[in-house]
Amino acid sequence: MIFLPPGRVDLDDSSYTLTVRIGGRLRKLRFSAAGDRLAVAADGKLLSADAREAREIGVRVFRLNDDLSPFYAAIADDPNMAWAIGAGRLLASPTVFEDVVKTICTTNCAWSATTRMVGALVELGSGAFPDAQLLAKTPERWFADVARMGYRGPYVRAVARDVARGHIDLEALLPSRAAALDHPEPIEARVEETLLALPGVGPYAAAHIMQLLGYHHRLVLDSWTRPTYVKLAKKKRAADTTIVRAFARYGRYAGLAFWLYLTKEWMT
């Protein structure tokens, strides 16, 4: 059992299942809300070390370490955003690496292509998203011929190789760990710089990954969010700089406010 933080954790169909690899074994985890706690159940018995890992996955996926109370306080008197109090805990993947790879798979292609590529990756991982080691040792031909990832294949493989070799530590970009980095001051800027240095990660992808990491300043601007904003704001058109300015009042939560503004109708 995991204590839930203030705010909501909405589970479709009251539970959420996730297949992951723990201790080298494929495990199916089932998360369900139980009062003020999140329950985790696994298929089969979990050793204590495995149970701890399952717990950590739950904390990461449901963003239970994120404290959005400053954001909620900021929108309390905002007629446009007050509805979002308790929301904004965007579902993440078990690892930052997985979110980075998936995000690269959303760039410059239709959503159907993204799901196809990610589906192929999960199949490679026998039902769980493959870790960096597995992707690094998978031949380039697989990325091109099976996953049909096109020019993204070499990008993803290069990221996987650098992570597998220990050249970069994407998991260290999480706020809970980034605070311990050498230069704690502009953490968010350093994280963004690190992400932008990854092949296949540009302004859109970096902003998207940072939202999932818990850095909410940047706006995710892409071919879906732009027209959606124009429509909801009843504008004829809006330049990126104009959109950024419109959400600047939300400070370090500008990106989250933008995303919630766009997806309000997703909430029932």
Next chain:
DNA sequence: CGTCCAGGTCTAC
């Protein structure tokens, strides 16, 4: 069948 473009990025000016 050719062109366009979808939840962009990279390189070369």
Next chain:
DNA sequence: GGTAGACCTGGACGC
């Protein structure tokens, strides 16, 4: 620092 062109793929569209 800002801006064209190329880039894998495949579904949608016009002819």
